[in-house]
Amino acid sequence: MRVFVSALILMGLIIGIGIWTNLSIKDSTCQLSGHIDRIARDVRNESWDEALIKTRRLEKVWAEKSRWWPVLLDHQEMDNISFSLARLNEYVKYRDKSLAMGQVSELKRMVEHIPENQAVTLNNIF
């Protein structure tokens, strides 16, 4: 009985932490998406100095938000976002509009893919 009750508490904890992490990841990716949208707007308007400041700020936000993500998410997925962010930084620095826009789009898709991948949907279950 004691083991059974402990097992049920453990299951409750796993489900609770699972829901909390999903909500937390969703919230963090929303914030990151907002930052990426602002960079995209600046790149489109060729406000390069503004875009560079925002890209660097995004790097900081990413480093802060993603500190505990490797505990839950595929490490390769995390690395891909870091590499993409580094490329975007260089494209913005050297003011290459088409490459920067392409990179912004890829980065946004990669960030949005994380909560999609973690969501409890029939597609993900099967």
Next chain:
Amino acid sequence: MLIVVLRTLILYTVTFVLLRIMGKRQVGQLQPYELVIIILVADLAAIPMENTGIPLLRGLVPILVLFVAQVTLAYISLKSETARSLISGKPSVLIENGLIVESELRRLRYNINDLLEQLRQKNVANIADVEFAILETSGQLSVILKSQKRPVIPEDLNIPTKYEGLPAALITDGHISRENLKKVNLNSEWLRDELAKFGINDPKDVFFASLDTQGNLYCQVKADVRKRKGA
């Protein structure tokens, strides 16, 4: 490299602890749902152990969930007879009153050679000696011999027997078990006196000593001590 070592140790510890909590059954005695869990846990632990790109939690969480599922199923089958027969199945009678139940063998896809093999493993060479053979839910065959074919027991011959309990291990590899001494209401002084009768002064020289329920002390001295004394 070090990460792999640490991950292996963590996964091994968690798997080991959970399997210990799950129970003491041997692989051959596992119920189907328990066997499935053992197979799955082995695989789940191996993947994050070798692939450092996968978060450790991806291996640990499914193992914990399987543990919860196992404990829950075991608890349900403990409480409900219906659930028990659904989860673990029911024992099947393969030989009933000395007759092989062919329909049951067919239903279980169990051929006569399987049955004979299992009977031989139970030291039954002649199927005609069997009154009942029951295939248990764990896959083990229980055999009940005809009353004329089973070994004679003292009760059949009206021979009185004395109580035979478990002998208490008092010394193992030179270490006195104070817990076992206490169980038989004796102490280490008594043990030292008894050992002295065997010509042993130090309990550390004893490899194994036990006391049976008749009060007989069995004692074996360590091989190196024997050699030293012989020399």
